[in-house]
Amino acid sequence: MQQPTDKPRVERTVQYARESFFRGRQYASLAAWREAAVTWCRDLAGERVHGTTGERPLAAFVAREQAALQPLPARAWERVQWMSARVQRDGHVRAASAWYSVPAMAVQRQVDVRLSARLVEIYDGTALWATPSSLSERPGIPAFRAICDVLWARRRPTPAPVGENGLEQP
DSSP states (O other), X not given: OOSGGGHHHHHHHHHHHIIIIITTOOOSSXXXXXXXXXXXXXXXXXXXXXXXXXXXXXXXXXXXXXXXXXXXXXXXXXXXXXXXXXXXXXXXXXXXXXXXXXXXXXXXXXXXXXXXXXOEEEEETTEEEEXXXXXXXXXXXXXXXXXXXXXXXXXXXXXXXXXXXXXXXX
């Protein structure tokens, strides 16, 4: 649509399909509906003379538009979720109840996290910084807690050695 006034003209095709194809038809399965729709598009709707252009829609499609079609992507579309997160001082980002490692230079920066069913990607602007592997291999909270335990152990003072008499040795 180029102008708001084009909307009724564009939506007129919905009414045409409803009245010409759907009204009065009943099929037992979705496959039967699809087969009938292909036949209707090819033999009836595609061969009629269009009221505005004066062309047959199927012939116009083959002549001008079919060559411009591109092949479908190799990978099917997948639903993703984007979120923003701040990189913690220990170099981890929390997203979707899990922790992910990022490069040390990202500490204290705001990053964008892209979550899909099979991949997690962490971006700083347009730069991809980290790609932890699939969901089943993601480091989760237990891995984060183990890292925290190591860091916490480094902060604790080590106990002084105890001698045979139970007293601390110098």
